[in-house]
Amino acid sequence: MKINEAIELLKQKGYKTTGKRKEILTFFDNADGYRTAKDLIQHLEASYEGISFDTVYRNLHLYNQVGILETTELNGEKHFRMNCTHHHHHHFICRDCGKTKEIEVCPMDEVQHSLAGYSIEGHKFEIYGRCPGCRLALT
Structure with missing residues (x-):
């Protein structure tokens, strides 16, 4: 899934696309593989000092719920990546x-x-x- 598709999906579901939400999409679009919430928080802290874990987890849950992100569990921790929608694999x-x-x-x-x-x-x-x-x- 590309960033523009994800933003359109959020709009269709009635969610706003804030700066933080776009930054989260950019982070996962640029990531090569699965990333943790900790990875995302470290990335966001450069632009949003003091960003809360609640904000990050709430958005990760939303993105997973609407189909933007997919999840897996590695070493006892949840990891996320952009959903692959182009073909079954x-x-x-x-x-x-x-x-x-x-x-x-x-x-x-x-x-x-x-x-x-x-x-x-x-x-x-x-x-x-x-x-x-x-x-x-x-x-």
């Missing part, structure tokens, strides 16, 4: 840096055979490990 996620790589294969083709008669309403498939850069840093 899954992700490899680096546990160290949060970078992602798209995986075009979908395991649901196999799973659907095992769940004949069940109504599947959605799915999420993620693989966790270390990206090549983080693997090299360990050696």
Whole structure:
């Protein structure tokens, strides 16, 4: 999802697009992979001294709720990234840096055979490990 699409979606849902909200969108648009609320707060503090955790978490929750951001949990902490809406795919996620790589294969083709008669309403498939850069840093 691009920033303009996200702003339009917020407007359609009846939400204002404040400077902070645009800055949050820019942060995630520029991020290469998943980022934490702490990462976002550190980024925003340069422009908004004393920004509250409540403000950040409220906006992260809103963006996730309306479909702008997607979430995952890494090392016991919630991470966020811009929602990928251009085509169906899954992700490899680096546990160290949060970078992602798209995986075009979908395991649901196999799973659907095992769940004949069940109504599947959605799915999420993620693989966790270390990206090549983080693997090299360990050696």
